[in-house]
Amino acid sequence: MKVAVMNFSGNTGKTTVSDQLLSPRMKAHRYAIETINAGASDNTADIERLKGRQFGELQAWLMTIDDAVVDVGASNVEDFVKYMGQFAGSHEEFDYFLVPAVAEKKQQADTINTVKTLAALGVPAKRILVVFNKVDIDEADELPELFSAVFGFHALEKKFTLKPDAVIFSNEVFERLRALKKNIAEVVEDTTDYRSQLRTASNDDDKQHAVRMVSVQRLAKSAWQNLDDVYRVLFGKVK
Template sequence: MRIAVVNLSGSVGKTVATSHLLAPRVPGAEIIAVESTNESAADLGLSVDQLRGEHFGKLFRKLLIARAAIVDVGASNIEDFLAELNKYDQAQAEIDYYVLPVVASGKAQRETIKTIEALAAAGVDRQRIRILFNRVDVQARDEFEAIFAYEKFSATFLANPDARVLESEVFDLLANRRLTIEAVLADQNDYRRQLRETDPHDQEQIERLSDLIALRSLARPVNRQLDQAFIALFS
């Protein structure tokens, strides 16, 4: 499975989608960040090949031989990426799915629709353009009315309301500690014992251990929710 995580809008959760949702559930996937300025999965400790948008030729060659890849296209490079996509005949076909994370702000929804239009114009068919609703409070249908209205109007993409990542402080904690959920769940250290044994005046260590304990407590239920989101996204 070869997936591109794209959106003309910034700060919609592309790195969250790549690092926490997709990478653990796409076995053997090479992670390629098309990014020059913003955070990528590399900042969370994952092995990442970093490119810029204008280096599409190198990316295209990688995709020709890759069985599994996740291409995280940063907002600063998305326009170059889309322009280069149109230069290579049928280049869009080398990517199985285009995943568009989106948050509920009006600006993000409008720019997501522009991204859908650009992908459709490049020849990407409806079945391969999938929406991932990010930072959902309760129900995606209530919070992303513009996206669902456009899906009904255009029939150029798929929007499953169950393909959602619920609002959670865990992602900010993970970013602060430069960790993935997968790494947290694999960590066998006894941080509660370490906290009990820590000098009560060592506030930095107390904060670090408290964050790690909170992360572990939050990670399991969030990971189960991400399992459900992944199934909904590709069903």
């Protein structure tokens, strides 16, 4: 499966979706379409970095592989779309276009514009998915009100597939992971007994590190389950 993650707006969580939701579950080749040295996956070594105007090069790679996650940075999305349009039919290299949405009005408007642009290129609605990001768990039942512009657009124009259960809840673990330069899979799979380390720590630095890691592991477990659920809603069974 090949998935492009994109939105004309910044601050919608594209890199979180790429690095924390998709990559650990797809085990796929990873590409960041960004201004070099500024943007997505700065702490990730195993990722190919390109600019939007290098779409032709990306397209050639995509033809030779089965699985890919392509994180399109906001600063390069216009070029990405422009050059994808020049290669007529090249959108067919992607199984899905995943558009992260957050509740702010401007970002919702940009989400709708992203969907319209993809539809104008010929991408069918079944391959354009929206994931609702950074939602407070207490507001889960208020999704249609929080994202009224997106839901209203879908009601008028069925240009994307609406999956109301595709909700990534706000969780401070994502900020903590950035500071640790780890992805959520690394924390979930870490079997270190940090509580034992805390008991045997001989200095304050070691104690604080153990405390941080116990907290991160606890947060990561709930976030991981949430991401598993979202992945199943969007794509079916997790690999």
